Amino acid sequence: MTLITAPDGLVVPPGEGRTLVTPAQQVTFKVTGEHSKAASSFEVVVPPGFDVGAHLHTRSEELFYVLEGELDVLAFEPRIRTRDNWREWESPSGQRCVRATAGTVIVVPAGCPHAFANPTGDPARMFFQASPPPDHERYFEELFEILNSGPPVDEEAVAKLRVRYDIEQLTPLRMTPRGEGRAAPAP
Numbered sequence: 001m002t003l004i005t006a007p008d009g010l011v012v013p014p015g016e017g018r019t020l021v022t023p024a025q026q027v028t029f030k031v032t033g034e035h036s037k038a039a040s041s042f043e044v045v046v047p048p049g050f051d052v053g054a055h056l057h058t059r060s061e062e063l064f065y066v067l068e069g070e071l072d073v074l075a076f077e078p079r080i081r082t083r084d085n086w087r088e089w090e091s092p093s094g095q096r097c098v099r100a101t102a103g104t105v106i107v108v109p110a111g112c113p114h115a116f117a118n119p120t121g122d123p124a125r126m127f128f129q130a131s132p133p134p135d136h137e138r139y140f141e142e143l144f145e146i147l148n149s150g151p152p153v154d155e156e157a158v159a160k161l162r163v164r165y166d167i168e169q170l171t172p173l174r175m176t177p178r179g180e181g182r183a184a185p186a187p
Contacts, residue, residue, distance in 0.1 A: 020144040033133030040133040049176035051117035054086035064106040069124025075114040139165040
């Protein structure tokens, strides 16, 4: 008789996991495709002034859970996709951008435009899951390689990377450093 055993589970203590850091973001890998067939999980610190821009994925589903701080968020198809400011978007049912605080969950099905930005002066922290793995893991690894290759940021390489990993950018990504009035390009 063959004994069948279940694989061991995974426990990741607070502060643990592989962390990638740039001025625009900090991402800690909590669960990867090595441990889950369902989703990759990350803890993300969103600095003041960071705006990921509205975008969508045709194949991926995402879940965000705000742990600390505040973020402006949306997850809907707008009546009109304006190219500049997703915060002005409105859905056919009247949904608009909301201020998400600790405890807020955002679920994003494949094909749904979504965005988040930190309009406050303090960092926000969120738990983020992307399914299926390992696409977002590879995306973050390659993005951080591009960003750490030195200034200036190779915007063309970032754009090609985003297309390769099923990210259709609808409005610009922005990083407005604290204390400055102008927006700078972000990853």
